[in-house]
Amino acid sequence: MYLGLDIGTSSVKGVLIDGQHKILASASSALKVSRPHPGWSEQNPEDWWKACNSVVRALAREKPKSMAGVEGIGLSGQQHGATLLDKADKVLRPAILWNDARAFAECWEIEAREPRSRSIAGNIPLSGFTAPKLVWVKNHETRIFDQVAKVLLPKDYVRLRMTGEYASDMSDAAGTFWLNVEKREWSDILLAATDMSRAQMPSLFEGTEPTGRLTTALAKFWGMPKRPVIAGGGGDNAASACGIGAVKPGAAFASLGTSGVLFVSNVRFMPNTARAVHAFCHAVPGTWHQMGVILSATASLEWLAGILATPAPKLIATLGQNVDGPSPALFLPYLSGERTPVADSEVLAHDGSWS
DSSP, X not given: OEXXXXXXXXXXXXXXXXXXXXXXXXXXXXXXXXXXXXXXXXXXXXXXXXXXXXXXHHHXXXXXXXXXXXXXXXXXXXXXXXXXXXXXXXXXXXXXXXXXXXXXXXXXXXXXXXXXHHHHHSSOOOTTSHHHHHHHHHHHOHHHXXXXXXXEOHHHHHHHHHHSOOEEEHHHHTTTTOEETTTTEEOHHHHHTXXXXXXXXXXXXXXXXXEEEOOHHHHHHHTOTTOXXXXXXXXXXXXXXXXXXXXXXXXXXXXXXXXXXXXXXXXXXXXXXXXXXXXXXXXXXXXXXXXXXXXXXXXXXXHHHHHHTOOHHHHHGGGOSSOOSSOOSXXXXXXXXXXXXXXXXXXXXXXXXXX
C-alpha cells in the first residue's frame, strides 16, 4: 500500500493506492490563504500539518487495514513557498507563497549582484521564486532574517514533521532560484547573491530516492506499523507530469488549476530565459522540463464567482461537456498568430508580466 500527499494552495489532498496503482480511497482538507496587504499571499505552515493529519485520519477511517499496510509515502506540493525556521525548527513567520508579488524589486537586486544568475538558474528571477522572498525578508524583516537556520518549501516542511529530516527533491528545489539546474546541485554563487549559505538549505534528492522514514511516534499515531519510507517526491507540476506519463522527451500537457501551466519534458537542460520560459529539473532522475506559467487561471474564475455571487461550477455549466468552436481554455489560441504576446525580458525580470 502507498500513500500520496499533495500540499496544495487551496487544500491538502491524499490518495491511497495498492501495489497495482488502484485507487482505494482519497480525501482532502481545505486551506486558507492570508492576504494582509495587496499583492501578498501567505499561509501558516501549521495549517499544512493539521490538514495532513485530517486527511490521514479520514483515509484511516475509510480503509483502516489498508492504511496500516502503507509502506511508502510520496509528497508533492505547491512550489516556491518560503518556510523560515530557526535553530529549534520554530517557524519564524507565515510562509510567503508562490503567488506573492512583494519581492519584485529584490529580483533586480539579485541580478545586479550576480549577472550570471540567469545562466546558472536557467530562469529569470521572479518575485514568486523563493530566493527573492528571502532578500525581501533581509531588507524588511532583518531580525527574522538573522534567525533563519533553514528554508524549506511547503512539502518539505511537512516532510520534516514526518521524518525529522531536512530534504528536498530536484524539481522543487529548481524553483527556488538557488539551484544550479544543469548540475542539479545548490549553487554557492546564487546563494551568496542573497546572503544565504548551503547550511541553510535542505539536502537534495532525486524524486525517486528515499529521504527518511516516518518517525516511530508518528507511525504509531497514524497507525502505520511498517514506518513507511518517504520518497523525494516532486513539485506539483513535475509530480502531475509523472502521474500522466509526461516523462519522456517531448511529452507535454496543459494544466488549469489555481495557476495555469504549459509543461514539456526534456532530455537535457534547455534554458530559454530570452522567451521567459522556465527550465527546471524534472522529478525523474536525469530529466529536465520547460514550463510556461500564469499565476491566475481558475483563481480568476473563483474571483468572478465571488463578484457575481454565483458558484464557479454554475458559471461554466452552460459550456456543457463538448464545446463547438475555438477552445475555451484561457486564451490558448493567442499562443500562435500575430496577436501572440511578446515577452520583454527586462519587464519580466521585474514583475513577471507580459509587455
